[in-house]
Amino acid sequence: MELQLALDLVNIQEAKELVNEVKDHIDIVEIGTPVVKIEGLRAVKEIKEAFPQLKVLADLKTMDAAAYEVLKASEAGADIITILAAAEDESIKGAVDEAKKQGKKILVDLIAVKDIATRAKELDEMGVDYICVHTGYDLQAVGQNSFKDLQTIKGVVKNAKTAIAGGIKLDTLPEVIKSQPDLVIVGGGITGADDKKSAAAKMEELIKQESFA
């Protein structure tokens, strides 16, 4: 099980400072969708150059022109690129094919998909690398989370790795870990903590304990 730090509400300099603080306790740095929109793929490039030991995920949430966007993010240094599960199958397949050519991975985000079991099964058959359940900020604000959705996709996904994102904090991480996702994505649970290094270290510890249990 890996831990991904999601950076959504920062500029490139702030991103570098945050990663520097927690770099020993995370596996993947996510350049969040708002960061890519505001700073461009330059954010991916600069973080990969500054922290080559970490994998970098570009959270493009691609909906169309998938192969081209995967190519550009790959050229910027991304190791993993995201596409929306709601995209056309042709887009998903284009993303998967381009990622294979570039030696990169595709994470598909199920945000806003209603029948996640059916879509997760289809995505799995299309050869994506990760399938992620995700409660975005706007649904977190009305008290929702993706913990049950994770169990649902674990029941149908046979090949891809499973991931979960959306409002995960230190106190809810044990419940998430029980469902054994391959990847846990945490933004505010680390970036909003008074002691970010300690929050990331405690999360890493919980994940390690469970992985070896």
Ligand SMILES: O=C(CO)[C@H](O)[C@H](O)COP(=O)(O)O
């Ligand atoms: O993709 C995102 C928002 O669309 C976030 O990166 C993801 O939800 C993780 O952040 P947080 O833990 O703060 O919810």
